[in-house]
Amino acid sequence: MIILSVNAGSSSLKFTGFEMPSEDVLISGVFERIGIGSSFYTIKVNGEKIKKEVDLPDHKVAFEILIKELLDNKIVSSLDEIKGVGHRVAQGGSYFKKSEIATDDVIAKVDELSSIAPLHNPPAIEGIKAAKAVMPNAVQTVVFDTAFHQTMAPTEFMYAIPYSYYEDYDIRKYGFHGTSHKYVSMRMNEILGRTDTKLITCHIGNGASISAVKDGKCVDTSMGLTPNAGLIMGSRCGDMDATVVTYIMEKTGMNAKEMDTVLNKQSGLLGISGVSSDSRDIENGIKEGNERCILAQDMYVKRIVEYIAKYYVLLEGCDAIVFTAGVGENSISTRKQILDKLKVLGIKVDEDANNVRGVETKITTDDSSIPAFIIPTNEELMIAKDTYSLVLQG
Numbered sequence: 575m576i577i578l579s580v581n582a583g584s585s586s587l588k589f590t591g592f593e594m595p596s597e598d599v600l601i602s603g604v605f606e607r608i609g610i611g612s613s614f615y616t617i618k619v620n621g622e623k624i625k626k627e628v629d630l631p632d633h634k635v636a637f638e639i640l641i642k643e644l645l646d647n648k649i650v651s652s653l654d655e656i657k658g659v660g661h662r663v664a665q666g667g668s669y670f671k672k673s674e675i676a677t678d679d680v681i682a683k684v685d686e687l688s689s690i691a692p693l694h695n696p697p698a699i700e701g702i703k704a705a706k707a708v709m710p711n712a713v714q715t716v717v718f719d720t721a722f723h724q725t726m727a728p729t730e731f732m733y734a735i736p737y738s739y740y741e742d743y744d745i746r747k748y749g750f751h752g753t754s755h756k757y758v759s760m761r762m763n764e765i766l767g768r769t770d771t772k773l774i775t776c777h778i779g780n781g782a783s784i785s786a787v788k789d790g791k792c793v794d795t796s797m798g799l800t801p802n803a804g805l806i807m808g809s810r811c812g813d814m815d816a817t818v819v820t821y822i823m824e825k826t827g828m829n830a831k832e833m834d835t836v837l838n839k840q841s842g843l844l845g846i847s848g849v850s851s852d853s854r855d856i857e858n859g860i861k862e863g864n865e866r867c868i869l870a871q872d873m874y875v876k877r878i879v880e881y882i883a884k885y886y887v888l889l890e891g892c893d894a895i896v897f898t899a900g901v902g903e904n905s906i907s908t909r910k911q912i913l914d915k916l917k918v919l920g921i922k923v924d925e926d927a928n929n930v931r932g933v934e935t936k937i938t939t940d941d942s943s944i945p946a947f948i949i950p951t952n953e954e955l956m957i958a959k960d961t962y963s964l965v966l967q968g
């Protein structure tokens with residue numbers, strides 16, 4: 575059975591086609607600059623990488639081209655072989671606790687939740703509608719970044735502001751990257767050979783979050799109402815004194831939208847270093863002795879360590895720490911700095927084992943009190959798995 579896993583952004587459409595249940599990747603790629611001109615797409619198929627410049631006025635045209643490529647490359651011989659299309663949706667609010675079939679009611683609810691995810695939910699809806707129009711016989715599903723975190727208790731998800739904001743506007747912590755935290759925690763449990771585990775999963779990419787996962791369920795996570803909470807990220811500030819925001823607005827006269835841009839796009843590693851939001855550039859800056867890159871990296875690592883320590887206490891112990899996503903999978907020095915700062919807990923990094931990028935590996939010594947692992951994430955596969963099981967149920 576062929577299942578497509580798709581992630582629609584405002585001007586992009588990423589996709590991966592899986593044969594299920596074997597999980598073989600048949601095709602993957604991305605359509606870029608949809609609706610904004612100079613558009614193109616890249617596809618990996620049959621061991622080849624194809625790039626084509628093409629007019630992409632909207633997501634529907636992108637899906638039509640995708641279907642043509644699937645047929646031309648003999649991935650499918652008819653459209654009806656595509657049984658399911660799983661759509662990544664950022665915000666499922668308190669309403670969605672698991673993946674669902676994208677019925678009209680479900681789409682209307684996702685649309686309603688756009689008020690708390692104005693940048694992310696609308697393009698996802700556009701993707702669903704376009705896919706439905708082009709593949710009317712496939713089961714369309716929605717897979718939420720927030721769903722895995724719905725097991726958090728109010729002590730974890732409430733903010734200490736007047737309760738009425740929660741009642742009137744749904745202001746609370748939702749968390750994101752749930753599909754990734756779920757995938758790596760399931761994989762970690764497979765490696766440990768049991769499910770009654772206490773895990774701390776660190777998804778550290780350009781966006782970054784940490785979760786505390788007990789018995790396969792999320793207990794707490796570092797992102798909040800929006801992704802700009804918790805860790806210091808490429809260009810997001812993460813946690814800080816909330817009053818800094820109102821103070822800067824008063825001082826500079828910036829409006830809410832402008833302030834939001836500063837906090838999401840000009841802060842984090844980029845804001846402190848003044849150099850880049852990319853960890854690789856920060857690492858190069860450190861090698862050159864750039865003081866602000868050194869400061870940015872020290873702050874970045876400190877915040878991650880603080881969250882691991884906090885979740886170790888919350889979980890009353892930890893069976894394994896997992897590193898995933900761009901930085902977590904690839905930055906040898908960042909992982910070492912984090913684990914070295916946790917030596918008070920008896921954690922010991924194995925420098926040889928840690929000297930790898932993007933490979934599933936245990937990176938601590940056998941006498942480390944807690945093992946740490948790199949587990950490459952695979953959100954696309956998780957979306958395909960959820961979609962496959964919904965297709966079987968449906």
Ligand code: ADP
Nearest residue numbers: 778779780781851852853854899900901904905
């Ligand atoms: P997102 O999905 O949030 O956009 P990714 O998980 O793809 O982000 O992570 C991208 C980030 O991973 C890059 O910005 C870069 O900082 C980091 N990264 C990728 N490769 C390396 C590397 N070899 N060393 C250090 N950092 C890396």
